[in-house]
Amino acid sequence: MKQNKWGTRFGFYLAAMGSAFGLGSLWRFPYIVAENGGGAFVLLYAALVFVVGIPLLIAELMLGKSTRRSVLKALLLMREGGPFTKPFPQNALLSFLYKSIPWAGRLSLFVNISVLSYYAVICGWVLFFLIHFLLSYMGVQSLDAFHSLSFLLSHGLLQALLAGLHILLVSFIVGKDVENGIEKWIGYIMPVFGVLLFVLIHKSLTVGDHMSALRFLFYPDFSKLKLSSLAQAIGHVFFALSLGFGTIVTFGSYLNDRTYVPLASVRVATLDSLISILAGLLVFPLVFSITKDILGPTLMFKTVPLFFSQIEGGVLLGIGFFLCMYLAALSASVGLFETVVANLRETYLEKRLHGVLFTGIGCFLLSWFPAFSSSYLKNWQWRGKGLLEVLDDILINWTLPLVALAISFIVFGRLSDEVKKKEFFKEPQKASRLLFKHWIFALKWIAPTIIIFALVLQLIDIL
Numbered sequence: 487m488k489q490n491k492w493g494t495r496f497g498f499y500l501a502a503m504g505s506a507f508g509l510g511s512l513w514r515f516p517y518i519v520a521e522n523g524g525g526a527f528v529l530l531y532a533a534l535v536f537v538v539g540i541p542l543l544i545a546e547l548m549l550g551k552s553t554r555r556s557v558l559k560a561l562l563l564m565r566e567g568g569p570f571t572k573p574f575p576q577n578a579l580l581s582f583l584y585k586s587i588p589w590a591g592r593l594s595l596f597v598n599i600s601v602l603s604y605y606a607v608i609c610g611w612v613l614f615f616l617i618h619f620l621l622s623y624m625g626v627q628s629l630d631a632f633h634s635l636s637f638l639l640s641h642g643l644l645q646a647l648l649a650g651l652h653i654l655l656v657s658f659i660v661g662k663d664v665e666n667g668i669e670k671w672i673g674y675i676m677p678v679f680g681v682l683l684f685v686l687i688h689k690s691l692t693v694g695d696h697m698s699a700l701r702f703l704f705y706p707d708f709s710k711l712k713l714s715s716l717a718q719a720i721g722h723v724f725f726a727l728s729l730g731f732g733t734i735v736t737f738g739s740y741l742n743d744r745t746y747v748p749l750a751s752v753r754v755a756t757l758d759s760l761i762s763i764l765a766g767l768l769v770f771p772l773v774f775s776i777t778k779d780i781l782g783p784t785l786m787f788k789t790v791p792l793f794f795s796q797i798e799g800g801v802l803l804g805i806g807f808f809l810c811m812y813l814a815a816l817s818a819s820v821g822l823f824e825t826v827v828a829n830l831r832e833t834y835l836e837k838r839l840h841g842v843l844f845t846g847i848g849c850f851l852l853s854w855f856p857a858f859s860s861s862y863l864k865n866w867q868w869r870g871k872g873l874l875e876v877l878d879d880i881l882i883n884w885t886l887p888l889v890a891l892a893i894s895f896i897v898f899g900r901l902s903d904e905v906k907k908k909e910f911f912k913e914p915q916k917a918s919r920l921l922f923k924h925w926i927f928a929l930k931w932i933a934p935t936i937i938i939f940a941l942v943l944q945l946i947d948i949l
Contacts, residue, residue: 510726510818511762512811513608514878516769517785518722523710524702528763530711531719535759538936539723541928542890543734543751544909545897550738551747552905556828557732557893558591560739564900571900584900590892594732595829597885599845601731602822603649603852604877608783609815610648610857614638615791616808623801631795635787642858649853656819657846660827661839676817682810683761686803687768693797694771702774703766713947714883717940721883726758728818730886730893733825747909748921768807783874823849869948883944887937898929 519527552570553560564571565585574581615634622629638644690696724730738747769786776789790807794800827841835841859866859873866873897906910922 510722511758511765512769512814513612513783513786514725515722515762515765516773517783518718519703519766520773520785521782522712522715522718523707525704526706526708526711527715527719528703528766529706530715531722531762532759534719534723534936535727535755537928538720538933539727539729540751540755541925541933542724542729542894543727543755544748544925545894545929546729546734546890547738547741547747547751548906548909549893549897549901550735551741551745551909552901554739556739556825556832557594557735558588558829559832560735561588561591561893561896564896570902570905572902575899580899584896587892587896587900590889590896591732591829593885594730594889594893595826597881597889598731598733598822598826599848600852600877600881601725602819602826602845602849604856604874605815605819605822606649606652606849606853607645607856607874609652609812609819610645611635611638611787612808612812612815613648613652614644615787616805616812619791619794619801619804619808623805629795629801629804631791634791635784639784639860642854642861642863645857645860646854649857650850652816652819653846653850653853656816656823657842659816659820660823660845661842676813679810679813679817682806682813683764683768686807686810687764689803690768690771693775694793695774696771698774699767699770702770703763714944716936717883717887717944720887720937720940724886724890725882726762727755728821730889731822731825732829733821735893736825736828737821739828748925783878884941887941891934891937894929894933898926 519531549560549564550556553563555563565587567574574584618627618634619629621627691699728734741747741750769790772793773785773789775793791804794804794807797803823842823845826845827838830841830844831838835844855863856874856877863873868876871879906926907922910918910925
C-alpha cells in the first residue's frame with residue numbers, strides 16, 4: 487500500500503487545526519462552558535491544554551511519525567517490537583500491560599466512529615439552519631427561528647437524512663488521497679472559515695450583549711465549578727485537539743522527516759485555545775441577548791437563530807454564521823473519517839474506496855440512534871440527560887481520557903529513548919534538552935495524575 491504524505495507542512499497544520507477547531511470549538515465549547523459557570527472553567531481549560539494537551543499531542547504525533555502507521559498498526563508494532571521500541575521489562579505486570587496494548591487502538595476507533603455518528607447529526611442541524619436561512623433570504627419561505635429547532639428535533643427521519651447528506655460529502659472528500667483530498671479541500675475551507683469567523687465575531691460584539699459575555703467568559707468564579715468540571719475540561723481538551731481518536735497518530739504518520747514535532751504541537755494547541763475563546767466571543771454575546779438560562783447541546787441552536795431573526799440584516803448574518811459553522815464541522819469530520827479509513831486500509835481493506843464505503847455506511851447506520859434521540863427515543867434518559875448527551879458524556883469525558891492515557895503510557899514505556907530524543911534534539915540547543923526533560927516528566931507523572939484524579943472526582947460526583 488502506498489504511504490501517504492502531506493504535500494506541504496502547511497497542509498498538515500491546516501488539517502490538524504481543522505480537525506481541532508470543528509464543532510468542538512464552535513458548538514461544544516460554549517455549552518460546556520455554560521454548564522460549568524464560565525470564566526473559571528475557561529481558565530481551567532486553557533491551563534489543561536498546556537499541562538496535559540501538549541504533552542499528549544507530542545506523544546501521539548511522535549508515535550505516528552516513528553512507526554509510519556495509523557494507531558491500530560502502530561500499537562501492534564509496539565507490541566511486536568522493532569528498531570524503534572524498548573525491550574519488554576522484567577516486571578510481569580508491566581510486560582503484560584504492554585503486550586495488551588492493541589486494545590487501546592480498537593477502543594480509539596470505536597470512539598472515533600461513535601463520535602462521527604452523533605457529530606454527523608449535529609452537522610445535520612447546522613445544515614438545516616443554513617438551508618433555512620438561505621431559503622428565507624431567497625424569499626422561498628419565511629424565517630421562523632422560534633419553532634425551527636422544535637420542528638427539527640421532533641422529526642428524527644429528517645435528522646437522519648441530513649446526517650446522511652453530511653456523511654456523503656465527507657466520504658467524497660476522503661475518497662481522494664491525502665494530498666488531493668484532505669489537504670486540498672481543507673486548504674480551501676480553512677481560510678474561508680477564518681475570514682468568516684472574524685467578521686462574525688466583530689458583528690456579534692457590536693450588536694450582541696458583549697458586556698455580559700465578556701464578564702461571563704473572563705471573570706473567574708471558582709464557586710461555580712463542580713466536581714465533574716475537571717473531567718469535563720480534560721474531555722474537551724482531548725475532543726478539541728482530537729486526542730484519543732487516533733487522528734493525531736494518523737496525521738503524524740503522514741509527516742515528513744523535517745517536521746519538528748514539539749513545535750508543531752505547541753502551535754496547534756495554542757491556536758486551538760485561541761479559536762475556542764473566539765468561539766465564545768462569537769456565541770455568548772448572541773446568547774445573552776436572548777436569555778441567560780438555556781443550557782445543553784441545543785444552547786446555540788435555540789438562541790442564535792432567534793437573535794438573527796430579530797435584527798436588521800440578520801438573515802444574511804445567519805447564512806454567514808451557519809456557513810462558518812458547517813465549514814468548521816466539515817474539516818473536523820474529514821479528519822475523523824480519514825482516521826478510520828487509514829486504519830481499515832492498513833489492517834483489513836487495502837483499497838481506499840472500500841474503507842470509505844465501510845466507514846460511511848457504518849456511520850450512517852449508527853447516526854440513527856442520536857438522530858431519533860429527541861423523538862422516538864426521547865424517553866431514553868439518564869439523570870435527566872437524553873441519549874445524545876449521555877453518548878457525549880461517556881465517549882468524551884470517560885473513554886477519550888482512558889485511551890489517551892493508554893497511548894501516553896505506551897509512548898513513554900515502549901518507544902525507544904533514541905526515537906524520542908531524535909524528535910526533540912533536531913536543533914542542538916540547550917532549550918531542546920530542557921523541553922525534553924519537562925515533556926518526559928509531564929508524560930510520566932503530571933498528565934496521568936491529573937487524568938486519574940479527574941476521573942475519580944467525576945465518579946464521586948455521579949455517586
